[in-house]
Amino acid sequence: MRLVTAVIKPFKLDDVKEALETFGVQGLTVAEVSGYGRQRGHTEVYRGAEYTVDFVPKVRLDVVVADDDAKDVVDVIVKAASTGQIGDGKVWTTPVDDLVRVRTGERGPDAL
Amino acid sequence: MTSSGCAPAREDQTLCNLPAMHIDAGDTAWVLGSAALVLFMTPGLALFYGGMVRSKNVLSILVQNLACIAVVSVVWAVAAYSLAFGPDAGGGFIGTLHLAGLAHPELAVPGLDLSVPPLAFAAFQMMFAVITAALLTGTGADRMHFNGFLALAAIWTLVVYAPIAHWVFSPNGWLAQRGVLDFAGGNVVEVDSGASALALALVLGVRRGWPREAMAPHSLPLTVMGAGILWFGWFGFNAGSALGSSGLAAQALIGTQLAACTGVIGWLVVERWQTGHATTLGAASGAVCGLVAITPACGFVNSMAAMVIGLVGGVVGVLAVRVKFRFGYDDSLDVVGVHGACGLAGTLLVGIFATKAVNGAITHQGLVTGAGPYLLGVQALALLVTIAWAFTGTWLIAQLVQRTVGLRVTDAVEVQGLDTAIHAESAYDFASMRAGQAGF
Numbered sequence: 001m002r003l004v005t006a007v008i009k010p011f012k013l014d015d016v017k018e019a020l021e022t023f024g025v026q027g028l029t030v031a032e033v034s035g036y037g038r039q040r041g042h043t044e045v046y047r048g049a050e051y052t053v054d055f056v057p058k059v060r061l062d063v064v065v066a067d068d069d070a071k072d073v074v075d076v077i078v079k080a081a082s083t084g085q086i087g088d089g090k091v092w093t094t095p096v097d098d099l100v101r102v103r104t105g106e107r108g109p110d111a112l
Numbered sequence: 113m114t115s116s117g118c119a120p121a122r123e124d125q126t127l128c129n130l131p132a133m134h135i136d137a138g139d140t141a142w143v144l145g146s147a148a149l150v151l152f153m154t155p156g157l158a159l160f161y162g163g164m165v166r167s168k169n170v171l172s173i174l175v176q177n178l179a180c181i182a183v184v185s186v187v188w189a190v191a192a193y194s195l196a197f198g199p200d201a202g203g204g205f206i207g208t209l210h211l212a213g214l215a216h217p218e219l220a221v222p223g224l225d226l227s228v229p230p231l232a233f234a235a236f237q238m239m240f241a242v243i244t245a246a247l248l249t250g251t252g253a254d255r256m257h258f259n260g261f262l263a264l265a266a267i268w269t270l271v272v273y274a275p276i277a278h279w280v281f282s283p284n285g286w287l288a289q290r291g292v293l294d295f296a297g298g299n300v301v302e303v304d305s306g307a308s309a310l311a312l313a314l315v316l317g318v319r320r321g322w323p324r325e326a327m328a329p330h331s332l333p334l335t336v337m338g339a340g341i342l343w344f345g346w347f348g349f350n351a352g353s354a355l356g357s358s359g360l361a362a363q364a365l366i367g368t369q370l371a372a373c374t375g376v377i378g379w380l381v382v383e384r385w386q387t388g389h390a391t392t393l394g395a396a397s398g399a400v401c402g403l404v405a406i407t408p409a410c411g412f413v414n415s416m417a418a419m420v421i422g423l424v425g426g427v428v429g430v431l432a433v434r435v436k437f438r439f440g441y442d443d444s445l446d447v448v449g450v451h452g453a454c455g456l457a458g459t460l461l462v463g464i465f466a467t468k469a470v471n472g473a474i475t476h477q478g479l480v481t482g483a484g485p486y487l488l489g490v491q492a493l494a495l496l497v498t499i500a501w502a503f504t505g506t507w508l509i510a511q512l513v514q515r516t517v518g519l520r521v522t523d524a525v526e527v528q529g530l531d532t533a534i535h536a537e538s539a540y541d542f543a544s545m546r547a548g549q550a551g552f
Contacts, residue, residue: 044328045387047397047433047446051326 001096001109002070003062007033008081008089010059019080020063025073026112028063039087058089064096066109133220136227142357143228143236149348150239154181154246156341160396161250163334164445166327168529169254170334170539176261180246183262187269188238189214195274197221197237197282204286206275223283227356236352237277241269244301250445251309252519254319254327255526258534260519264509268308272505276304276498291476291487292494293466295364296353298408298459299498306452307499308506309443315510316520318442320527327444332392339396343372346403350410363470364410368403371410371422375402378426386430394430397450401429404451405458409465412474417465424461425454459495463488 008016013030020028034055041054065073070093077091101111158177162170184192191212198207199222210216217231226233245265252261279285280294294300319327329335350368354361379398380390405425406418413421432453433446443449466478466487476490477483513519525533532538 045389045391046328046393048383048387048430049323049434049437050387051328053326 001064001099001112002067002093003064003096004070004073004077004091004093005060005062006077006081006089006091007035007058007060008077009083009087010057012081012083012088013059013061016061016077016080019076020073023073023076025063025065028061030059030061033058033060037087037090056087064099064112066112133229134227135229136356139227139356139358140229140232142361143232143352143355146348146352147232147236147239149345150236150243150352151181151345153239153342153345153349154243156338156345157243157246158249158338159334160338160342160400161253161335161445163331163336163338164250164329164393165253166529167330167540168531168538170330170531171535171537172258172530173249173253175535176249176256176258177246179258179262180249180265181242183266184242184245184269185238187266188241189234192241192269192274193234193237195270196241196277197224197234200278200282200284204279204282204284204289207278207282207284224355233355236355237281240297240301240349241273241277244273244297244305245269247301247305247447247451248309248312250447251312251443252316253444254530255316255444255520256312257518257521258530260513260517263517264312264513264519267509267513268506271509272308272502273300273304276300276501279497280494287490287494287497290490290493291474292490293412293462293474293476293487294408294459294494295411295462296350296407298404298455298462299494302404302407302451302455303459303495303498304502306448306450306455307502309447309452310441311503311505311507312510313436313441313443313448315507315514316442318440319444320523322442323437329393332396336392336396339399343399343403346372346407350403350407354411360411360471363414366415367410367413367418368406370415370418371402371406371425372399373402374419374422375399375405375426375429378402378423379430380426382427382430397429397433397446398426401425401450401454404429404454405461407455408459409462412462412466412471412478414465414467414470417461417480421458421461421465424457428457429454456495459491460488463491 035058036054036056041052041056044051044053074091082088099111100107154177158174162173165173194209194211195207198211201208214234221230221233245268277300279287280292280300282288346368347365351361351365354364376395376398379394379401383394384390402422402425405421409421429450432449436443464478465480466474467481468474468477476487478487510519
């Protein structure tokens, strides 16, 4: 199993969610996060005083998938989240040792 | 019905027995309505300022403004009105307590030939005292304690506001006797509060982290709503100061509108040139700067002059709000820059543009009429003594309050935010806002 983590633009969340559902992913977890990448933050001006806002709002989503699906899921997210503009985000995967469905106690790929 | 609006059966009663006065129904209606318009400015100011502070302090601003209405109105009725407009105690410096408690409403206001009941005038002027004190909440934002502010507002209304109002607004005042022109309070309200704000900022000290940390406005929509209410109420403030529903009131009203508009233009053009952006806060601030600048002038200058005065106000304002960073005083929401500097500019411009063609009652005209520099000199004198009295008086009162009631909150309260720490409330329920967000 692999954990696929994506940090994307908040307004692309619906597109990504629909694409993942179409692909067959059964569930995902999302969180509001802040951060910056190569685009850095932005500057705001109030009565002539400039304030640098370092962290830009993003949405982070986590989904655990079977090893065979990981590459395809990454591709689905990248396709759905892309605008071609700076600040589109990142997607990465990490190996997952174990997984338990809390209700039934099922373990491993059966619990996906 | 008689001219005073009293039923014949009540003719013998004191309030309706105003033999020396001619009460005009139209004038009275306009002044009473203007009193309500000016009252509305203080909740407007609360929103204007509330939007500019961080979300943890917005309620502290709102409640300070509401309580300021309550406290200053009472202080005004009990004593301050009489100190400002009662019979002169000598030398044109202060009124006596003859009208304290709003006693003797049957007596004409000394020196004023009013066509409205004296109580209508007292109510109208009450709202001026309220908003002038309320302006100080902008300077103390984020760190001034509720209790300390109210103590300051009460003493300040008696010691700083009432004498200056007597000097300038009462015809028996020593500056009024010398021909100073202040139609609606450029001196009494704007420069007075601006100089007081500077003293208050110095006594309070800078906020934790200022100017290193960003303290950006939390809700400019609130600020724009507040600016709109101020703009609306300002018609009562300025055109109501004609004290009658007259051609002069119409001139004051149109001048007020034009100056607000050129104030917006002036601020936005300079801001766009300086920073590359025309901002929402800039438009709202520019309107207020134009309104402040025209306040002393609107009943003495024509419409073209009003546009120039508003434009100067907008430009002066956008430049003046930067001064605090150079000198290191933390005037949180720019009372010194917006009210002090623009009020000063407007008061001086009266000395240039005032003309008998607009107001036949004035004794001295401005430079553009070829009348010479006398009026400009009196305006400058009034500014100097107002700044000196307001700054010194406020500095002493703020020190007194700081050492007794306490004026500045503790560091812990300042970090936590005044809303939860002092008032046990928070303006926004962020947790449920997140839970309800679309897409989650």
